[in-house]
Amino acid sequence: MPFDSSLAFAEAQDAADPLRAFRDRFHFPSLGTPDLVYFTGHSLGLQPKTVKAAVELELDEWAKYGVEGHFHSTNPWYSYHERLTPTMAGIVGAQESEVVCMNSLTTNIHLLFVSFYRPTQTRYKIISEAKMFPSDRYLLETQAQFHGFDPDDAIIEVAPREGETLIREEDILDTIAAHADELALVFFGGVNYFTGQLFNMPRLTAAAHAAGAVAGFDLAHAAGNVPLRLHDWNVDFAAWCSYKYLNSSPGNVGGIFVHERHGRRFDLPRFGGWWGHDKETRFQMKSGFQPMEGAEGWQLSNVPILGMAAMKASLDVFAEAGMPALREKSERLTAYLEFTIDAVAQEFPDARTSLITPREPEQRGCQISMDVAGRERKLFDDMIAAGVIVDFREPCVIRMAPVPLYNSFTDVFTFGKVMRALLAEGESK
Numbered sequence: 001m002p003f004d005s006s007l008a009f010a011e012a013q014d015a016a017d018p019l020r021a022f023r024d025r026f027h028f029p030s031l032g033t034p035d036l037v038y039f040t041g042h043s044l045g046l047q048p049k050t051v052k053a054a055v056e057l058e059l060d061e062w063a064k065y066g067v068e069g070h071f072h073s074t075n076p077w078y079s080y081h082e083r084l085t086p087t088m089a090g091i092v093g094a095q096e097s098e099v100v101c102m103n104s105l106t107t108n109i110h111l112l113f114v115s116f117y118r119p120t121q122t123r124y125k126i127i128s129e130a131k132m133f134p135s136d137r138y139l140l141e142t143q144a145q146f147h148g149f150d151p152d153d154a155i156i157e158v159a160p161r162e163g164e165t166l167i168r169e170e171d172i173l174d175t176i177a178a179h180a181d182e183l184a185l186v187f188f189g190g191v192n193y194f195t196g197q198l199f200n201m202p203r204l205t206a207a208a209h210a211a212g213a214v215a216g217f218d219l220a221h222a223a224g225n226v227p228l229r230l231h232d233w234n235v236d237f238a239a240w241c242s243y244k245y246l247n248s249s250p251g252n253v254g255g256i257f258v259h260e261r262h263g264r265r266f267d268l269p270r271f272g273g274w275w276g277h278d279k280e281t282r283f284q285m286k287s288g289f290q291p292m293e294g295a296e297g298w299q300l301s302n303v304p305i306l307g308m309a310a311m312k313a314s315l316d317v318f319a320e321a322g323m324p325a326l327r328e329k330s331e332r333l334t335a336y337l338e339f340t341i342d343a344v345a346q347e348f349p350d351a352r353t354s355l356i357t358p359r360e361p362e363q364r365g366c367q368i369s370m371d372v373a374g375r376e377r378k379l380f381d382d383m384i385a386a387g388v389i390v391d392f393r394e395p396c397v398i399r400m401a402p403v404p405l406y407n408s409f410t411d412v413f414t415f416g417k418v419m420r421a422l423l424a425e426g427e428s429k
């Protein structure tokens with residue numbers, strides 16, 4: 001069915017949406033605007049209403065049991081992280097043994113680099129996308145330096161061609177092939193945080209392997225946003241956060257994936273901690289680190305239960321909706337936002353707003369990035385003031401994500417209405 005710009009159309013779409021009831025399962029901030037549009041799930045997901053009770057339960061158990069809660073509480077803390085694994089494995093398309101929830105994202109990537117970035121004097125280069133998220137860029141620079149290499153020499157960035165905003169896959173594949181003899185690692189964001197471009201992870205992984213290199217991904221903007229099949233794609237390792245599309249609370253614990261091919265490779269160097277040690281003998285407290293099999297062997301510390309409780313509650317909501325249904329709605333809702341932005345851009349050609357996110361559904365998730373050249377922060381500031389919560393990235397990009405779990409077609413309609421009003425106001429000045 002073709003889209004149209006009327007409220008009636010948006011409301012009819014919502015009425016027919018099989019996931020519509022999930023919206024009520026989240027707390028929506030109002031920030032003083034009754035019909036606030038929250039389009040920043042790519043930055044921080046909303047709070048599921050079940051999170052509070054889940055956290056309070058663990059607070060009560062702590063009060064009731066003290067240290068005994070590790071083994072005797074309702075959800076014993078000793079093995080709490082295991083309760084998150086099945087859903088998390090499903091979200092990233094992994095076997096349960098390949099996934100564990102732990103630490104924060106940047107920490108986890110550093111830990112995985114200990115095992116998977118193993119440069120030699122001749123094979124030490126890392127290929128990544130230009131304009132990676134800064135934390136990843138700092139990570140690559142300091143990893144290269146840690147191993148005694150000059151980051152400018154060791155890191156090869158694939159950038160969009162002159163005059164283009166997206167990275168061409170052929171350019172990535174050509175770069176991998178051209179550096180095959182000196183390549184240690186291909187490391188990309190699954191979805192680029194700035195443009196929303198979704199990279200073809202199976203193809204990049206195959207190309208990395210053909211070059212004799214390892215393939216790893218930062219899935220901060222992919223996990224819970226796009227379908228993933230990390231195991232089948234043969235990805236070596238990956239890490240992601242849980243506070244964006246997985247709604248687990250600000251700064252909460254992330255997840256890692258280590259392919260089963262590596263799960264029993266005890267020869268791999270790794271930084272050890274007692275939570276990664278064989279759990280059968282962990283409490284013997286002896287020296288001699290014996291990592292557990294699978295991703296759990298990369299853990300360091302016992303887990304933060306309050307955060308994990310929030311994450312378990314939010315993953316339960318996610319699992320109930322299911323990735324296939326979420327993706328189906330996501331494609332349509334994102335296409336509707338694209339249609340709306342295009343329609344407004346046509347009405348106000350002087351505003352020079354344009355999409356930089358790929359238009360092909362298979363090359364994006366639900367994030368749309370809009371170039372507002374010439375207006376800098378003005379349009380963004382006005383949108384926030386009007387109750388449309390999007391975000392701004394220098395120099396002139398507004399990012400937004402209609403999240404299928406809790407956003408609606410009516411949200412997109414309201415966004416279009418506000419954008420039209422703001423551009424009209426700008427023209428009349």
Ligand SMILES: Cc1ncc(COP(=O)(O)O)c(C=O)c1O
Binds near residue numbers: 107
């Ligand atoms: C793509 C990407 N990588 C890394 C990070 C850093 O995450 P953390 O602060 O959890 O380490 C972020 C944070 O938003 C991100 O978007």
